[in-house]
Amino acid sequence: MVLQFYDIHDNKLNEEGLKLRTDFMGEIKNKDMHHVVLTPKMSGRFYFIFGEPIETKGREKELRDKEKAQHLYLHVKSEVESCIKYLKRREDPYRSTLSSLLYQAAHGSDAEIPTFEP
Template sequence: MFWPEQSEFVRMASRFGATIVPFGVVGEDDICDMLLDYNDLMKLPFYDILDKKLNEEGLKLRTDSTGEIKNQDMHPVVLTPKMPGRFYFIFGEPIETKGREKELRDKEKAQHLYLHVKSEVESCIKYLKEKREEDPYRSILPRLLYQAAHGSDAEIPTFEP
């Protein structure tokens, strides 16, 4: 997971009085395997030429950013699908910014709240990874067998948070 160094989203949230809801999602690693990443692709003959061409005329996602982030190139990856796994979601306690606009203009205080949000998200993900390991219905076969035994409308059990 990549976290920006700056806490700007916290300051933006407080400007509009938004509520920040930390959440975690795991399971995406259960749907595909990475066959080739950027480093693997760059080892292929002539790929560097294709990569340059893609990024010369390609889409830039962070045009409103500055410096190195603004000029970040996009690089494809090659994936192979897996048998469908299960996704796990959890939402943490909402964090109110309404009424804290002046307080969170201070970069240090905004950074402190940012680190709190980051910690909450990381805790959610850690918790879900632990629960995923304990899940007897993580892979598709046990889920299919459960539905065959209990009917196609049966809700497959999951853990209680």
């Protein structure tokens, strides 16, 4: 039904509308115009994790050494990557908004939607 509406609307646009490709020849000149239809994406849950703190206070002199600073950088990068890998591995059947709403509809609006444990 909705697609039929857009089809009718596109036909009307192309029959009565302004022709923009008048400088072109052949197939390009006769191309139909179409409306752009945007649909918002519903976001689901967002996940985050805090890794162990990496202390840098008091290491200012040490970190002026390029080699030691590079070592610390690689350590931080490794920790961040391992946290991201951990979150990507997890399965959450209630990640989408729709599945979360269906869970609450079945279990009551006060029900806490299950999540994975870190």
